[in-house]
Each structure stands twice: as structure tokens, then as C-alpha cells.
Amino acid sequence: MSDTTNRRANFSNLPENVLNRNHVISIKPTTAKKLTIKNLKSEPKLPDDYREQTWKKLKNAVLAIQQSKPNEDSLEELYQAVENLCHHKMAPTLYQRLHSLTDKHVAHNIEQFLAESMDRYLFLKKMNETWQAHCRQMIMIRSIFLFLDRTYILQSHISSIWDMGLELFGKYILLNTLVQTRVVEGLLMLIEKERQGDQVDRSLLKSLLRMLTDLQIYDKAFEQKFLQATERLYAAEGQRLMQELEVPEYLAHVDKRILEENERVLHYLDPGTKYQLIHTVEKQLLREHVTQILQKGLDQLLSEFRLDDLSLLYNLLSRVKNGLIELCSSFNAYIKKRGRTIVIDPQKDKTMVQELLDFKDAMDNVVVTCFHKHERFSNSLKEAFENFINQRTNKPAELIAKFVDSKLRAGNKEATEEELERLLDKIMVLFRFIHGKDVFEAFYKKDLAKRLLVGKSASVDAEKSMLSKLKQECGGGFTSKLEGMFKDMELSKDINQAFKQHVTVNSRDLPQIEMTVSILTMGYWPTYQPMDVHLPDHMVRLQDIFKEFYLSKHSGRKLQWQPTLGYCVVKAQFRSGLKELVVSLFQTLVLVLFNDCDYISFDYIKDVTNIEDGELRRTLQSLACGKARVLLKNPKGRDVQDEDHFRFNADFTNKLFRIKINQIQMKETTEEQKATEERVFQDRQYQIDAAIVRIMKMRKTLSHNLLISELYLQLKFPVKPADLKKRIESLIDRDYMERDKDNPNQYNYVA
Amino acid sequence: MKVTIKQWTGVASWKWVANDDNCGICRMPFDGCCPDCKLPGDDCPLVWGQCSHCFHMHCIVKWLQSQPVNQQCPMCRQEWKFNNK
Numbered sequence: 001m002s003d004t005t006n007r008r009a010n011f012s013n014l015p016e017n018v019l020n021r022n023h024v025i026s027i028k029p030t031t032a033k034k035l036t037i038k039n040l041k042s043e044p045k046l047p048d049d050y051r052e053q054t055w056k057k058l059k060n061a062v063l064a065i066q067q068s069k070p071n072e073d074s075l076e077e078l079y080q081a082v083e084n085l086c087h088h089k090m091a092p093t094l095y096q097r098l099h100s101l102t103d104k105h106v107a108h109n110i111e112q113f114l115a116e117s118m119d120r121y122l123f124l125k126k127m128n129e130t131w132q133a134h135c136r137q138m139i140m141i142r143s144i145f146l147f148l149d150r151t152y153i154l155q156s157h158i159s160s161i162w163d164m165g166l167e168l169f170g171k172y173i174l175l176n177t178l179v180q181t182r183v184v185e186g187l188l189m190l191i192e193k194e195r196q197g198d199q200v201d202r203s204l205l206k207s208l209l210r211m212l213t214d215l216q217i218y219d220k221a222f223e224q225k226f227l228q229a230t231e232r233l234y235a236a237e238g239q240r241l242m243q244e245l246e247v248p249e250y251l252a253h254v255d256k257r258i259l260e261e262n263e264r265v266l267h268y269l270d271p272g273t274k275y276q277l278i279h280t281v282e283k284q285l286l287r288e289h290v291t292q293i294l295q296k297g298l299d300q301l302l303s304e305f306r307l308d309d310l311s312l313l314y315n316l317l318s319r320v321k322n323g324l325i326e327l328c329s330s331f332n333a334y335i336k337k338r339g340r341t342i343v344i345d346p347q348k349d350k351t352m353v354q355e356l357l358d359f360k361d362a363m364d365n366v367v368v369t370c371f372h373k374h375e376r377f378s379n380s381l382k383e384a385f386e387n388f389i390n391q392r393t394n395k396p397a398e399l400i401a402k403f404v405d406s407k408l409r410a411g412n413k414e415a416t417e418e419e420l421e422r423l424l425d426k427i428m429v430l431f432r433f434i435h436g437k438d439v440f441e442a443f444y445k446k447d448l449a450k451r452l453l454v455g456k457s458a459s460v461d462a463e464k465s466m467l468s469k470l471k472q473e474c475g476g477g478f479t480s481k482l483e484g485m486f487k488d489m490e491l492s493k494d495i496n497q498a499f500k501q502h503v504t505v506n507s508r509d510l511p512q513i514e515m516t517v518s519i520l521t522m523g524y525w526p527t528y529q530p531m532d533v534h535l536p537d538h539m540v541r542l543q544d545i546f547k548e549f550y551l552s553k554h555s556g557r558k559l560q561w562q563p564t565l566g567y568c569v570v571k572a573q574f575r576s577g578l579k580e581l582v583v584s585l586f587q588t589l590v591l592v593l594f595n596d597c598d599y600i601s602f603d604y605i606k607d608v609t610n611i612e613d614g615e616l617r618r619t620l621q622s623l624a625c626g627k628a629r630v631l632l633k634n635p636k637g638r639d640v641q642d643e644d645h646f647r648f649n650a651d652f653t654n655k656l657f658r659i660k661i662n663q664i665q666m667k668e669t670t671e672e673q674k675a676t677e678e679r680v681f682q683d684r685q686y687q688i689d690a691a692i693v694r695i696m697k698m699r700k701t702l703s704h705n706l707l708i709s710e711l712y713l714q715l716k717f718p719v720k721p722a723d724l725k726k727r728i729e730s731l732i733d734r735d736y737m738e739r740d741k742d743n744p745n746q747y748n749y750v751a
Numbered sequence: 752m753k754v755t756i757k758q759w760t761g762v763a764s765w766k767w768v769a770n771d772d773n774c775g776i777c778r779m780p781f782d783g784c785c786p787d788c789k790l791p792g793d794d795c796p797l798v799w800g801q802c803s804h805c806f807h808m809h810c811i812v813k814w815l816q817s818q819p820v821n822q823q824c825p826m827c828r829q830e831w832k833f834n835n836k
Contacts, residue, residue, distance in 0.1 A: 453762055484790055491792070513756050520764040521791055523782045528764075543761070550765075556797050557765045565762035571755045580757065591754045648753055 051090055054081045055097060058144070062098070065140045066105045068133070075144060083147040091152035098145060098161070102138075103168050109134070110172040113179045124186040128204055131169070131211045138165035170215035183208065184222050188229050191264070195233065206268035213270050223273055227280055230261075234284035242289050247297020248309040254285045255312055258319075287320040294330040302334050305362055310370035324376070331371075332380045335363060339388035343396055352396065353403035357426055360385065386433040393718060394439045394677060400430055401443035404466065408458050409451060420462050428469050436717045437474060442680045444470075445482060446526045452489050453518055453565050484524035492518045495550065502549055515542055519550065520562070527679075533563045533585075534610045536592055564615075569658075572630065576653045581630065582660040586611055586619045591630070594648040602644045618664045620646065628654060628661050684717060688727045691715055696737050696749040704728075704745045767797045769805045775826050776810035785809040799834040802827050 047053075061078050064071050071078070085094050109130050113123070142149060142161045149161050159167055173180050187208060194200045212218040234257070241250055261281050265274040286293075293313075301309050317323030342348065342355045363381055371377040389396050404427055407420060415423065434440060451457040467486070471479040496516045535543065547559050566585035571578060583591065589609045593600060606616055617640040624633040624646060632647045633640070691714045695707060702710075711724055728747070731737050740746035767781045777786050784795035785807035798808045804826045806814075815822050815831060822831045 455760070480789060487790060487792075514758045515761065516759075517761045517763055520762065521782075522764050522766055523780075523791060525764065539756070539759070542759070546761075547763075554765070554793065556768055556799070558768050559763045559765050562762040562764060567760050568756050569758040571757050573753050585759075585761070588756060588759075592756070595753055650753075 046088065051085065051088065054085055055090075055094070057081055058085075058094075059097070059101065061144060062101055062141055065137050068137075078144045079146065082145050086147055086151055091148060092156075094145075094148055095152065095158070098141070098148075099164060099168075102141075102165060106134070106165075106168045106172050110169075110176055110179060113182070114176055120182070120186045120189060123182060124190070124204060124208060127183055127186075128207050128211075132207070134165065134169055138162055141165075166214055166216075170217060173215065173217070180217075180221055183212075184225055187222065188226060191226070192229065192233065194264075195260070202267050209268050209270065218270055223270070223276075226269075226273070227276055230277060230280050231284055234281055235288070238285045238289055242292055242296075247293055248301065248306060250293070250297075251309060251312050251316060254316055257281055257285060258316075282319050286316055286323065290317065290320065290323055290326050294326060298327070298330050299334050299337075302331070302363075302366065303338070305366070307366065307369050310366055314371050324374070328376050328380050331377060332384045335381060335384035336388045339385060340391055343388055343392050346395075349395065349399060352399050353427075353430070356389070356396075356430055357423075360426070360429065382433070385430075386435075389430070389433045390435045390718065394436055394680075396430075397434045397436050397439040398443045398673070398676075400427060400434070401440050401447060403427065404444065405447035405451070408462055408466065409456050417459065417461065420459075421465060424462070424466050424469060428473060431470075432473065436680075437478070438683060438717055439677070439680050441478060441482075442526075442676045442683075445485075446676060448482060448485060449525050452485060454567060481524045484521060488519060488521050488524060492516075495519060495553070498553070499546060499549055503545075513539070513542055515546060517546055517550075518565075519559075526676075528562050528564055530560060531563055531612060531615075532610060533589065534608060535563075535589065574652045575650050579652075579654065579656075580658040581628075582658060583623075584619070584663045586615060587623055587661060587663065590616075590619055590623060594631075599645055599647050602640065602642055602646070605646070620644075622661055622664045626661060626664070628652070628659050630661070684719070685727060687717075688715065688719065688724060689731060692724075692727060692731055693736055696747065699749070701740065701746060701748045703743075704747065707747060767805075769797060770803065771805070774807045774810055775804065776806050776814055779807070781805075781807075800824050800829075801832040801834045802829045803834070 057073055058078060058081055061071050061073060082094070085091070113127065113130075138161065145161055153160050173183070187205065190200045190205055194202075209218065209222070212222050241253060245253065258278065258281055261277055262274070265271060265277060269277070298313070300306075301313065314324075314327065317327045339356075339359065342352060342359060348355070367373060367377045367381055404424070407415070407423060431437070431440060448463075451463075457463055463486075467479055467482055470482070499515070499517075543561065550559060551557060563585050568583055568585060568588040570581045570583055570588055570591060572581055572591070581587075581591070586609075589611065590605060593605060593608060602616075602620070605611075605620070606613065609616070611619065620631070620633070620640045621638075623629070624631040624640075625638055630649050630652050632649045634645045634647065637644075688711070691711055692707070695710050695714070696702065707728070708721060708724055711719075728737075732739065732747075735750055737747050737749050740748055769781045771781070773780050774785065779786060781797060782791065784791040787809055788795035796808050797805050798811060799805045800811075802824045804824050806825075811825075811831070814825055823829065824831045
């Protein structure tokens with residue numbers, strides 16, 4: 001405010017100075033002359049008929065445009081005419097007149113569609129032409145009447161010329177439901193034709209749909225009907241194709257459909273329709289059939305590992321609500337079903353682990369490549385594996401242990417170190433699923449003992465790596481015994497070296513046998529049946545020397561020999577030459593007998609060696625009936641009888657110098673296996689006892705049900721409630737706890 | 752001689768020569784080790800007293816340290832003396 005007053009002050013100062021200097025003569029500063037503008041004395045007159053004349057000119061022009069004829073007057077002139085009329089307050093009238101002119105024209109245009117019953121396609125084409133012409137004309141008219149559009153119409157909030165054209169066009173189309181339905185039906189027919197695979201004029205569709213959008217009747221007149229038609233079509237198609245097609249083909253079809261519909265939106269539909277349209281397609285083709293698709297096709301896809309189809313299935317189902325959840329549960333069910341067939345059949349035991357590994361690999365692959373590593377699926381995969389693998393108690397654990405054994409055994413050259421390592425990792429994954437880990441440990445320990453004692457382990461590194469994996473998985477308590485076994489082997493190595501030195505220093509008249517002994521700490525190793533056999537004198541002497549040496553190093557101990565586990569390298573002279581035989585101690589004892597006699601009876605061998613009957617029969621069988629027959633049996637036959645006799649086979653030939661004669665294994669499936677299981681069961685009883693006492697000590701009193709549920713939380717292996725009951729009874733007998741006097745379902749801890 | 756033994760790999764297991772299964776102090780089996788150790792063997796040896804009772808060395812040493820006046824065998828209350836046989 002102050003700014004303007006200042007400026008005014010300056011102005012009033014300024015002229016004074018200027019005037020003073022230059023125009024002193026003419027003007028006095030006190031009387032400034034006022035400049036006034038007066039109206040013209042008489043208004044300029046238009047010719048009386050100017051307005052009508054001009055309108056006539058304009059009207060002719062509009063009519064010419066509407067009939068697509070050339071204009072008589074130049075456009076500039078016409079524009080000028082409009083401007084002039086506007087200046088002379090003719091604008092409202094002009095608008096009125098233009099409106100009625102257009103109205104008439106449009107009404108006339110639409111009427112032609114009412115009367116004729118023409119081919120739908122032609123009808124659409126004509127409609128399109130009319131629409132296009134209308135647009136063209138309106139643009140032209142607007143250009144001429146631009147001044148009107150920009151002044152009067154803009155100020156008085158009525159529809160612009162263009163909008164007016166649209167309104168009128170829309171009004172007549174809406175008014176004439178027949179025309180409207182014909183347009184819409186025609187459009188729907190074209191679209192349906194295209195859906196059936198025919199080529200249609202997409203630009204025609206696009207143009208007409210644009211017309212509906214422009215007339216703002218797209219939603220009301222077209223979209224709903226279109227969606228309904230879509231729904232009807234795809235509902236029927238879904239029903240039909242689900243019956244006719246295999247699932248993969250069906251999926252491919254659905255994918256194609258969705259793609260097509262998307263393209264349709266892109267090419268001619270209003271973008272606003274997209275969501276509803278796609279949604280409708282998905283609903284009718286997918287959601288309605290999810291269960292059926294999964295039931296009918298998922299198993300097949302998974303068992304044939306059709307990764308592409310599975311990816312497609314995942315992608316499609318991820319579009320519909322709950323689709324993935326259903327897919328996941330079907331996936332889960334498939335794994336359980338398929339896994340169960342691998343696990344449950346005793347005839348397949350030999351290949352079970354390999355099959356499980358392959359199956360796991362395949363399913364992992366499916367989850368990674370097809371299911372985008374979705375967490376729900378990988379968790380479900382784990383859950384399913386854990387579920388089916390434990391459907392058969394103990395056996396999978398045992399077979400996994402055996403499988404590891406076969407891979408870690410020497411002579412297994414099929415895999416490099418890295419491959420072996422990877423394989424072990426995979427096995428650990430399976431191992432993780434198993435509930436009865438102690439069963440695994442028992443069998444693993446037994447096999448590990450064999451590998452270590454017979455020196456059959458493929459690689460110490462691999463053994464150690466397996467051990468560290470187990471330790472990582474189950475903790476130090478699980479592996480302490482296994483580690484102890486390795487420790488024993490290392491200590492034995494040291495002792496044997498010391499013993500060798502001891503022997504060379506005190507070289508008495510020792511038998512020429514190179515002796516090494518594995519010294520086992522009782523607790524770590526599986527229990528072996530002690531067996532008392534008769535050794536030849538020189539062997540007994542050597543054994544005693546070692547024993548003496550060992551006890552001198554470790555006082556307070558006693559040594560128990562385990563003849564079942566020993567083995568020897570024996571030099572044998574045949575007619576064809578000298579051979580070295582790698583044989584068990586028992587086999588050695590039998591062979592040595594033939595140094596003195598040629599032909600001996602079963603009973604004699606049994607008497608002299610004192611080997612247990614069954615063991616001896618197996619030993620003789622291995623020497624006389626196996627691949628390398630260094631003994632001859634009389635009479636011949638597979639089984640060793642009491643009255644059989646044996647002869648040294650001097651004519652034995654073999655292309656190898658060193659020959660390994662395998663001990664015939666006791667049928668492991670029966671006794672040994674039962675023993676292992678029995679031992680596991682025993683161990684479990686102690687664990688159950690300990691857990692019961694631990695819980696009771698903490699709680700003092702507890703009802704039966706609560707005790708059982710707490711036990712299930714603590715125990716890491718599967719137990720039957722009946723077994724738990726037995727242990728509780730036993731603890732009550734042993735006065736660790738008692739039944740409550742008033743309530744027989746309650747236990748009290750007895751301190 | 753048709754057959755001569757060149758190499759012999761034998762297996763033997765060792766046990767403590769104890770007159771009891773369990774250590775009288777920690778009640779752990781002698782086949783195992785005392786509660787403070789992880790592996791039985793030379794790291795956790797047994798010792799014998801002149802009274803012929805035997806314990807984990809770690810156990811009896813701990814016991815003797817807790818008995819400032821009379822160093823007695825916890826089993827028979829005789830004076831404890833190591834038997835270095």
C-alpha cells in the first residue's frame with residue numbers, strides 16, 4: 001500500500017520538473033488539462049438484414065459440411081461472420097440455432113439405422129462411418145464457430161460445440177434402444193467371433209468402442225453386457241474343456257485365453273475394463289476348476305517332472321484367490337503319497353535311499369524352478385518328507401546308515417571327493433527328517449566300526465566330514481562315541497609303532513609275523529561277542545608279547561582279544577605259484593591246519609580251532625564254495641555238513657597275486673539287525689526313565705496325562721504310550737515315584 | 752609249509768582291572784570316565800588305594816582335597832594311600 005502511495009507522490013513530482021524545464025510557455029502547472037473520451041454521437045448501423053444474412057451464410061455452410069459438400073464461402077469469412085455475430089449479442093441465438101441444426105441432422109442420421117434391417121456387420125460399418133463423419137463434421141463446425149466456443153459458451157457454462165455434438169449423438173442412440181442394442185450386440189458378436197479364432201476388423205471395433213466411451217455410454221450399454229457374455233462363454237468353455245482336455249493342455253489354453261484377453265484390452269477395449277475382464281476369465285476358467293485341475297493333473301505333472309507346465313500352473317493359480325494354498329496342499333499330499341510308496345514297501349528297501357534322494361532332488365527342483373522358491377512350498381516339502389519318512393519306524397534310518405556305509409567304503413571309486421561330499425550333504429537332509437536318530441546312530445556305529453577295523457574306509461577326510469555333519473546336526477553327545485572310535489584308531493596307530501620298535505630292539509626269536517592291533521575302548525564300540533578260539537602256538541606267543549607290552553604302557557587294564565574281527569595276510573604256495581590271501585582270522589586258522597595234514601574232517605577242524613559251529617560252517621563255505629576255492633570239499637555241495645571232509649586245493653589258480661576271500665556274512669537281516677534294534681530299544685528305555693525322573697523331580701506331583709505329554713516334548717524318538725506306561729510302572733516298583741493314595745491318576749515324586 | 756602267516760591285524764578291547772563296575776564316588780561306570788571328562792582312557796585314569804578300593808583319579812583327588820585332616824578312603828574309612836602297583 002505504502003509502495004503505491006510513494007509512487008504516486010513521485011509521479012506528481014515528476015511532471016512539474018519536466019514541464020518547468022521544457023514547456024514553460026504553454027502550460028501552467030496549476031491548471032492541468034483533462035482528457036475526456038466521448039461516445040460516438042450515432043451508433044454505426046448494421047444493415048438490417050445483416051444478422052439473418054449472416055446466419056443464412058453460416059447455415060448453408062453447416063449444411064454443406066453435414067452433407068459433405070464444398071463450402072461456398074471461405075472459412076475465414078465464415079469465422080469472421082461468427083465473430084461479428086457474437087459481437088452483436090447474437091451469441092445465444094447463434095448457439096440455439098446451431099444446436100437445433102445439429103439436432104436435426106443427427107436425428108436424421110440415426111433414423112436410417114432404425115428402419116433398415118441390414119446385415120450386422122454392414123450395420124456396424126455404416127454406424128462407424130456415420131460416427132466418423134459426425135466427428136469430422138463437428139470438428140469442422142467447431143473450427144468455424146470457434147469464437148462462439150471460446151467466448152459465449154465458455155462463460156455461460158453450457159456444453160461446448162463438440163460436447164453438444166456428442167450429447168446429441170448419444171441422446172439419439174440412447175433414445176433408440178433398438179439402435180443401441182444392435183450396436184452392442186453387433187460388437188459382442190464380433191468379439192465372440194474373434195474369440196472363436198476368426199479374424200475380425202479390429203479397427204472397426206476400436207472405433208465403435210471409442211464412440212461408446214466418448215458418448216459415455218460404454219459402461220452402461222456395453223461393459224456389463226460384455227462381461228456377462230464373457231462369463232457365459234468361459235463358464236461353458238471351462239466346463240467343456242475340463243472334460244475334454246488333459247490338464248497341461250487345459251492350462252496352456254487358459255494361458256492363451258488370458259493373453260488374448262489382455263491383448264483385446266490393449267487393442268480395442270477401454271483400459272478400465274481390464275481388471276474385471278481378466279478377473280472374469282480367471283474366475284470362470286481357473287477358480288471354478290482349481291480342485292479339479294489339481295486332482296486330475298498335478299500328480300501327473302509332478303511324476304513326469306513337466307517343469308514348464310508346473311511353472312505355468314503355479315503362475316496361473318497365483319492369480320486366483322487361495323489358488324496357491326490349494327496347490328500347496330495338493331503338492332504336499334502328492335509328496336506324502338509318493339514318498340510313502342517308496343518307504344513302505346520292504347521289497348524296495350535296496351533302492352529306497354537312492355530313490356528318496358532322487359525324489360527329494362526332483363521336488364526341490366520343482367520348488368526352485370517352478371514355484372519361485374516360495375516359502376510355503378519349501379516348508380510344505382519338508383513337512384511332507386518328515387511325515388512320510390517316519391511312517392515306517394526304524395527302517396529308513398537303518399537304510400540311510402547302510403547307504404552312507406556303502407558310499408564311505410573303500411573300493412567305492414564311483415565318486416570324487418566333491419561328489420561324495422555333496423552326496424553326504426544330501427543324505428544329511430534326509431537324516432534331518434528322521435525321528436529315530438538313535439536307530440541311525442546304532443547302525444552307523446556298527447558299520448563305522450567295520451570300516452575302521454578292517455581298514456575299509458574310503459577316505460579319512462570323508463569320514464571326518466560326515467562326523468562333523470552329524471555333530472552339527474545332533475550335537476556333541478550324539479557323536480562323542482563315534483569320535484571316541486576315531487581316537488582309539490589313532491592311539492592304536494601309536495601303540496603299534498611303539499610295538500614295532502619294541503620288537504626290533506628286543507628281537508627275541510619271534511615268529512615272523514607282522515602284527516598290528518586295534519585297541520578298542522569298550523564303551524565306544526558296538527559290543528562284540530567274546531569268542532574263545534584256539535590259536536596256533538606261535539600266534540599265542542605273539543599275542544602274549546603284545547599284551548605284555550601294552551599292559552606295561554597302560555597299567556590297571558586288561559585286554560580282551562576279539563578274534564571275530566581280526567584278519568591276516570597269508571602266503572600260500574600253490575602249484576601255479578605263490579599267492580597272497582587276505583583272509584579273516586578264522587579263515588587263517590582253518591588254512592593253517594593244512595600245513596600238517598592233507599585231508600581233514602569237519603569235526604577235526606572244529607575240535608582243533610574251537611570256532612563256534614555256525615561261524616565255522618560259514619568260514620569253510622567261504623574257502624571251499626566261494627569264488628576263490630582254495631579248499632576242496634568232499635562231497636561237493638553248497639552247505640557244509642558234519643561229515644564233510646576238506647582238502648587243500650594245490651591246483652588253485654587265479655590271475656591275481658593278492659586275493660581277498662570274503663567272509664560270508666551272517667544274514668544280517670535276522671540276528672544282527674535284531675540285536676541292533678534291541679540295543680536301541682534298551683538305550684531308549686534308559687532315556688525314558690531319565691526323562692520321567694527329571695520331570696517328576698521338577699514337578700513333584702503330576703497327573704498321568706500331563707506327564708505323558710511332557711515326556712513327548714522331551715523325547716526325541718517315537719515311543720508308544722504303552723511303553724511309557726511300562727517304564728512308569730517300573731519306576732514305581734523301584735520307588736522313584738508312587739501313585740497318589742487318593743487319586744490313582746496322579747503320581748508323586750519320591751525323594 | 753603250504754601256508755604261512757605274513758601279517759596279522761588283531762583287535763582287542765581294554766577294560767580297567769577294577770573290583771567294581773562303578774566308581775564309588777561319582778557312580779559312573781569305570782568303562783566311562785569321571786563326570787568332568789569326556790573320553791575314558793589315559794586322560795581319566797583309575798587309581799587304586801592300598802585298601803584295594805579303586806576310583807577315578809579325578810574323583811578321589813577331589814575327595815582328598817575336601818578332607819583336610821584325615822585322608823581316608825571314602826568306602827572303608829581306612830587311611831588312603833595310593834597303591835603304586
